Amino acid sequence: MTKQRALILRLIRESKRHLTADELYQLAKKELPGIALATVYNNLIRLAEEGEIKKITFCGHTDCYDKSIIPHIHLICDGCGAVSDHPSEGLMEEMQQRLGFPINEYELAVHYTCPKCQ
Amino acid sequence: MTKQRALILRLIRESKRHLTADELYQLAKKELPGIALATVYNNLIRLAEEGEIKKITFCGHTDCYDKSIIPHIHLICDGCGAVSDHPSEGLMEEMQQRLGFPINEYELAVHYTCPKCQ
DNA sequence: GAATTTTTTTAGAATTATTCTAAAAAATGT
DNA sequence: ACATTTTTTAGAATAATTCTAAAAAAATTC
Numbered sequence: 001m002t003k004q005r006a007l008i009l010r011l012i013r014e015s016k017r018h019l020t021a022d023e024l025y026q027l028a029k030k031e032l033p034g035i036a037l038a039t040v041y042n043n044l045i046r047l048a049e050e051g052e053i054k055k056i057t058f059c060g061h062t063d064c065y066d067k068s069i070i071p072h073i074h075l076i077c078d079g080c081g082a083v084s085d086h087p088s089e090g091l092m093e094e095m096q097q098r099l100g101f102p103i104n105e106y107e108l109a110v111h112y113t114c115p116k117c118q
Numbered sequence: 119m120t121k122q123r124a125l126i127l128r129l130i131r132e133s134k135r136h137l138t139a140d141e142l143y144q145l146a147k148k149e150l151p152g153i154a155l156a157t158v159y160n161n162l163i164r165l166a167e168e169g170e171i172k173k174i175t176f177c178g179h180t181d182c183y184d185k186s187i188i189p190h191i192h193l194i195c196d197g198c199g200a201v202s203d204h205p206s207e208g209l210m211e212e213m214q215q216r217l218g219f220p221i222n223e224y225e226l227a228v229h230y231t232c233p234k235c236q
Numbered sequence: 237g238a239a240t241t242t243t244t245t246t247a248g249a250a251t252t253a254t255t256c257t258a259a260a261a262a263a264t265g266t
Numbered sequence: 267a268c269a270t271t272t273t274t275t276a277g278a279a280t281a282a283t284t285c286t287a288a289a290a291a292a293a294t295t296c
Contacts, residue, residue: 002262002273021253036275041254043273057177062253078222086217094212095228099204104196104229107177110213111222120244120291139282154246159283161244180282238296245290256279263272 004028004035005043012053018064018083058083058109074109079117086110122146122153123161130171136182136201176201176227192227197235204228 011027012019019027025040044065047053054066058076073086088108096103129145130137137145143158162183165171172184176194191204206226214221 004274034275036277038255038276039274055177057175060173060175063177073217075217088216091216098206098209099191099193099228099230101230104231106226106228108227109225110217111224112217112219113222122245152246154248156247156284157245239294240296241292241294243290243292246288248286250283250285252281252283254279254281257277259275261272261274263270265270266268 004032004039005046007032007035008040008043009047009052012047012065013067015067018056018066020062020064022062024065056107071105074107075114076109076111077114077117078111079113082114122150122157123164125150125153126158126161127165127170130165130183131185133185136174136184138180138182140180142183174225189223189226192225193232194227194229195232195235196229197231200232 025037028035048055054069073088075084143155166173172187191206193202
């Protein structure tokens with residue numbers, strides 16, 4: 001665990017939003033000015049492999065990284081594009097029953113119109 | 119409706135798989151050798167806007183285009199990476215009940231291990 | 237149906253996101 | 267501390283996508 005990797009993990013955990021690789025790079029540079037963008041990418045891959053964070057990809061957006069590795073629903077407002085998280089207890093089991101075979105995980109993005117954009 | 123757009127739409131509809139922009143470009147060139155890659159992109163954007171096709175993005179994969187605009191589940195094998203479609207009747211309603219507010223659409227990718235890769 | 241206007245296409249440059257490479261630096265094991 | 271392994275850095279390379287300006291095609295108007 002290098003100081004670069006620790007910093008990236010901390011930034012992801014402290015953030016209220018999902019951050020892109022470049023956003024993390026910009027934030028990381030403030031604390032560790034010499035850090036390279038490739039280091040951010042390397043560590044994001046590694047942290048995701050180790051299960052510390054989760055890579056998320058939405059249609060039309062740059063890949064982001066989520067501190068929560070517990071499955072949950074991503075709510076996307078079609079008006080302003082804001083992304084929020086929503087718990088999804090029991091959805092794994094529900095999905096397995098529906099499909100009739102065991103599953104490893106799922107990614108669920110729900111598009112709606114948030115109260116502000118109504 | 120230009121012949122380029124018609125061709126791209128036909129190729130998507132005739133394909134059994136989801137195709138990337140570049141795959142479509144390669145296929146389209148066989149029938150219309152002078153077609154430009156930008157034309158493929160322009161028309162994919164347009165066709166998706168018009169609701170003729172659907173753009174799909176999976177974590178780590180290049181964007182693909184789906185002939186079916188009816189919501190369905192994408193099954194992704196974690197072994198071989200193969201993507202297949204699965205119907206999802208009633209899932210929209212189920213999801214709305216779970217969330218407690220109306221939704222526009224959803225994207226659901228389920229990761230599993232296919233029989234071959236077991 | 238020719239002239240005009242609008243839309244689309246083409247070719248290539250530009251941009252964005254990401255990955256690769258090779259040398260330097262840091263961390264780890266002895 | 268010395269050797270080995272891993273990680274980082276800087277910058278080049280690649281991949282996917284978008285932009286731009288001119289040419290071509292399609293649609294509209296007279």
